[in-house]
Amino acid sequence: MYCKILAKVKPIFILLSVFFILSSCNDSDKVAEEIAAIPMHLKISRFDREFAASGEKGLPALRKTYPYLFPAPDSVWIAKMEDSLQIELFQEVGNAFRSFEDEEEGLVQLFKHIKYYFPEYKVPKVLTVTNDVDYNNRIILTDSLLFISLDNYLGSEHKYYGGFQRYIAQSLNRNFLVSDVASAFAKQVVPRPRDRTYLARMVYFGKELYLKDELMPEATDGKKNRIL
Numbered sequence: 001m002y003c004k005i006l007a008k009v010k011p012i013f014i015l016l017s018v019f020f021i022l023s024s025c026n027d028s029d030k031v032a033e034e035i036a037a038i039p040m041h042l043k044i045s046r047f048d049r050e051f052a053a054s055g056e057k058g059l060p061a062l063r064k065t066y067p068y069l070f071p072a073p074d075s076v077w078i079a080k081m082e083d084s085l086q087i088e089l090f091q092e093v094g095n096a097f098r099s100f101e102d103e104e105e106g107l108v109q110l111f112k113h114i115k116y117y118f119p120e121y122k123v124p125k126v127l128t129v130t131n132d133v134d135y136n137n138r139i140i141l142t143d144s145l146l147f148i149s150l151d152n153y154l155g156s157e158h159k160y161y162g163g164f165q166r167y168i169a170q171s172l173n174r175n176f177l178v179s180d181v182a183s184a185f186a187k188q189v190v191p192r193p194r195d196r197t198y199l200a201r202m203v204y205f206g207k208e209l210y211l212k213d214e215l216m217p218e219a220t221d222g223k224k225n226r227i228l
Contacts, residue, residue, distance in 0.1 A: 031116075034116065035112050035113055035116045036112070038112045038115050038116060040108050040111055040112050040115070040123070042104065042107055042108050042111060042123065042126060043125045043126065044100065044104055044107075044125075044126040044127075044128070045066075045125070045126070045127045045128070046100065046128050047066060047069070047127045047128060047129050048090065048093055048094075048097075048128050048129055048130050048150055049094065049128075050062060051077075051081075051090075052081075052087075052090035052091075052094065054081075055081065056074075056078050056081065059074055059077060059078065059081075066127075068145075069127075069129075086130075089130055089132075089133075089151055089160075090130065092151070092154060092158075092160070093130055093150045093151050093154070096150070096153075096154050096155070096174070097128070097150050097153075097174075100128065103174065103177050103178065106177070106178035107126065107178055107181065109216075109218075110178055110181060110182055110215055110216060111123045113214065113215040113216070113217075114185060114215060117214060117215070118189070122143070122144070124141065124142065124143070124144050124145050124146040125144060125145055125146070126146045126148065127145060127146070127147050127148070128148050128149075128150050129147055129148070129149055129150070130149060130150060130151040131149040131151065131152075132151070133151050133152060133160050133161075134149065134152070135152045135164070135168060135171075135172060137149065138152035138153070138172075138180060139180045139181055139183075139184045140184075141181070141184040141185060141188065146181065146184075148177065148181070152172050153172060153173060153174040153176070153177050154172065154174075155172070155173055155174070156169045156170045156171075156172060156173055157169075158172070175223060176223060178216070178219075178223075179212065179216065179219065179223045179224055182211075182212045182215050182216055182224075183208065183212065185215070186207075186208040186211045186212060186215075187208070189211070190204065190207045190208050190211060192204065209224065212224045
C-alpha cells in the first residue's frame with residue numbers, strides 16, 4: 001500500500017523540484033539581463049602614467065587637472081619625479097599595466113551590479129596611482145573618487161614584496177584588484193561590528209562575503225574570499 005502511494009507521490013516531488021529550479025534560473029536570467037542593460041560610463045584616469053611622463057614642466061597642468069592630489073608644494077613632487085627609486089617604481093608599474101582593459105571591464109561589471117542593488121549610488125571617478133607599496137591602503141574609495149594603487153598589484157613574486165609575509169604577498173596580485181574594490185564598497189554599506197569578539201567579526205565578514213557574491217557572481221571564490 002505504502003509503496004503504491006510513494007510511487008505516485010515521487011513524480012510530483014520531481015516535477016516540483018524541476019519547477020523551482022527552472023523558476024530560479026528564469027529569475028537569475030532576468031536579473032542578469034537587467035544588470036547588463038544598465039548604462040555605465042566609467043571614467044578612468046591613469047594618473048600614474050601622466051605623472052611619470054609629465055616632468056617638471058608638466059606639473060602645473062597636472063596640478064590644475066588633479067588639484068586634490070597636490071596638497072604639497074611643487075618641490076616635493078619634483079623631488080619625487082627625480083628620485084631613482086620612484087622612477088623605478090613607475091617603470092615597474094608601467095610594464096605590468098601597459099593595458100588596464102581587463103580591470104576596466106571588471107570594474108564596469110562591478111559597478112553595474114552595485115547600481116542594480118543600490119540605485120542611488122554615484123559611481124566614482126577612478127584614478128590609478130602609486131603609493132610606495134602601502135598595501136594597507138591599496139584601495140581608497142570616497143564619495144566621488146576611487147584610488148587604485150597599482151604598485152600593490154604587481155604579482156606575488158615581485159621583488160618589492162620579498163620582505164612581506166607570504167599571505168600578504170600572495171594577495172598583491174592584479175587578479176584581486178576588482179575584489180578589493182568590492183570589499184571597499186562593502187565596508188561602506190555593511191555596518192561594522194560594535195564589539196571585537198571573534199563571533200562578531202565572523203558575522204561581519206560573512207555579510208561582506210555575501211554582498212560580494214551578489215556583486216561579483218561570475219568571480220571564483222578564491223578571488224572573492226580573500227579578506228585582510
